[in-house]
Amino acid sequence: MLDRTDLRILDELSMNSRITMKELGKKVHLTGQAAASRVAKLEDSGVIEGYTIKVNQVKLGWFIHAFINIYIKTTHHEPYLSYIKTQDNYIINNFKISGDSCYILECKFPSNERLNQFLEELNHHANYRLSIVINK
Template sequence: IKVNHAKLGCFTYAFLNIYIKDTHHQPFLSFIHSKEDHILNNYKISGDGCYLLECRFPSNEALNQFLLELNNYANYKLSIVIEKTL
């Protein structure tokens, strides 16, 4: 099923590389489970970072609030999608 997230009110599409220095990731994972309305996918990755989050937000303000809360559990690198080309 293809979903048009913009029509659902989720205009901001972002990827977050998550960096956790501690080996205990459960607090972060619990936080992520509480925010499932914004998170499309949570990938455990190797290489640059520990996790890759694929997210949608209704506004930049909602994204900012999410990032402020996320900072209690992990550091991150934010990439915002401008346009899908394929």
């Protein structure tokens, strides 16, 4: 069971996973060594699965951020899933979901032309509804 200190540690690491254990300890009122021990326990128990970075996609040339609801009329989803595996440059996440649609894709594209090409190819495997992110 996680206590209040563990939750504060997770909150701090979520904001800055590069924080030193000494700094983390100060923020949660522990020594650096005690904070490191807590973090190690959270890692060992699987609560912390890994660390990551936040990348500015626009600065990398990915100007379009889109969510695409996927509708498949049959229970045979393999053609769609096979197609999606070939598009890993554009797909951030492919979530199988409940509700009206079967999946929701989170994607990035460098241009409207490439988005259009992706959608034309996608339409051979599934119907879709597109939403483009305007602002975060």
